[in-house]
Amino acid sequence: MSSALSIENLEKRFTPGVRPAVDGVSFDVPAGEIVVLLGPSGCGKTTTLRCAAGLEHPTGGRISIGSRVVSEPAKGILVNPRERDIGMVFQSYAVWPHMTVRQNVAYPLKYRRKAGGDINARVRETLELVGLGDYADRPVVSLSGGQMQRVALARSLVYRPQLILLDEPLSNLDAKLRIRLRDELRRILKMTGMTGLYVTHDQSEAVVLGDRIGVMNEGKLLQMAPPAEIYNRPTDAFVANFTGASNVLRGKVLSSAQGRATIDLGAAGRIEAWTPQTLSAGDPARVALRAENIRLGERGPANAFSGRVLERRYQGMQTVYDLELGGQKIEALELGTAARHPGEGEIALTLPPDVCWAYRDDGKTVDA
Ligand SMILES: Nc1ncnc2c1ncn2[C@@H]1O[C@H](COP(=O)(O)OP(=O)(O)OP(=O)(O)O)[C@@H](O)[C@H]1O
Numbered sequence: 260m261s262s263a264l265s266i267e268n269l270e271k272r273f274t275p276g277v278r279p280a281v282d283g284v285s286f287d288v289p290a291g292e293i294v295v296l297l298g299p300s301g302c303g304k305t306t307t308l309r310c311a312a313g314l315e316h317p318t319g320g321r322i323s324i325g326s327r328v329v330s331e332p333a334k335g336i337l338v339n340p341r342e343r344d345i346g347m348v349f350q351s352y353a354v355w356p357h358m359t360v361r362q363n364v365a366y367p368l369k370y371r372r373k374a375g376g377d378i379n380a381r382v383r384e385t386l387e388l389v390g391l392g393d394y395a396d397r398p399v400v401s402l403s404g405g406q407m408q409r410v411a412l413a414r415s416l417v418y419r420p421q422l423i424l425l426d427e428p429l430s431n432l433d434a435k436l437r438i439r440l441r442d443e444l445r446r447i448l449k450m451t452g453m454t455g456l457y458v459t460h461d462q463s464e465a466v467v468l469g470d471r472i473g474v475m476n477e478g479k480l481l482q483m484a485p486p487a488e489i490y491n492r493p494t495d496a497f498v499a500n501f502t503g504a505s506n507v508l509r510g511k512v513l514s515s516a517q518g519r520a521t522i523d524l525g526a527a528g529r530i531e532a533w534t535p536q537t538l539s540a541g542d543p544a545r546v547a548l549r550a551e552n553i554r555l556g557e558r559g560p561a562n563a564f565s566g567r568v569l570e571r572r573y574q575g576m577q578t579v580y581d582l583e584l585g586g587q588k589i590e591a592l593e594l595g596t597a598a599r600h601p602g603e604g605e606i607a608l609t610l611p612p613d614v615c616w617a618y619r620d621d622g623k624t625v626d627a
């Protein structure tokens with residue numbers, strides 16, 4: 260299948276001499292797929308999206324929509340945003356305050372000079388899709404935030420653009436509504452068969468919405484993969500940390516081959532880990548691990564350790580244990596409403612090798 264959007268080596272430099280906001284980013288969005296760009300504030304997500312839309316002028320690389328090159332600065336190619344057949348939804352609901360819901364949603368069709376009958380049917384159908392069928396004649400200013408956000412969404416869906424770009428469209432909503440619209444949005448995009456590029460700094464949104472997630476940091480795309488792969492096989496220490504593997508154990512590589520490594524953690528002993536990198540004996544290494552993957556009170560066949568509970572924090576739905584392991588601190592998470600382990604003293608721990616990931620330790624911080 261051809262790609263609806265193809266980004267090759269995209270660069271956007273706002274200020275000469277300063278690190279580019281988008282620094283050699285490449286990825287494809289195949290037709291019908293939803294790709295989510297995830298990363299901390301300032302990593303270049305919005306800039307990437309705005310370059311695709313044509314609202315920002317790239318300084319390097321190539322962007323194609325369908326089979327058409329819409330931006331290639333080296334050849335002086337830059338297609339006007341209006342000629343890109345793209346729908347866009349932003350964080351702030353850009354609705355026309357003096358119009359009704361129906362008028363707002365009809366606007367893009369009128370603007371594109373569609374016939375009258377066609378417009379009414381399309382508008383009705385799209386309002387049903389976003390759950391606003393009964394609100395067509397309400398003034399848009401009388402709606403709640405979530406309803407307005409859905410008007411903005413309907414307005415981008417109504418003319419069936421080949422590609423829809425969404426920049427944190429749910430971030431202004433309360434938590435409950437955000438979760439509902441997040442789920443609805445995936446259903447709507449899949450039902451209409453649209454291709455989507457979605458930007459967020461919220462991992463849970465990325466996981467639910469994305470067919471693939473691209474994690475960005477400092478203008479670079481670090482990894483692009485299906486959600487389960489990002490969560491279980493992060494190829495980069497930053498990706499591991501940003502998606503929640505907040506425990507880091509430091510040590511030195513003892514040996515490594517074929518995606519496996521043995522790391523010497525000093526006083527804690529040796530740990531077996533998966534690694535996406537080619538590590539050499541003696542390299543400083545860090546081992547990343549999610550708090551929920553630590554097995555408390557268990558002595559497994561590999562990576563069984565003896566730790567000490569420093570503090571136990573009951574949080575209702577889960578309990579967090581602050582642990583010490585050979586002089587290093589880690590956190591373990593126990594799901595459920597009852598804490599089953601003591602709040603102090605020695606405890607058996609198993610850190611299953613498959614969910615321990617080793618990376619070369621270049622000394623740089625990976626905390627987002
Ligand atoms: N018009 C501009 N002029 C100069 N620098 C800019 C401009 N727009 C963005 N930047 C810079 O480019 C970098 C990337 O910004 P961008 O808005 O793409 O980040 P983001 O990932 O969308 O962040 P957020 O999650 O906060 O929205 C930032 O360092 C930002 O300050």
Ligand SMILES: [Mg+2]
Nearest residue numbers: 304305306426
């Ligand atoms: Mg942004």
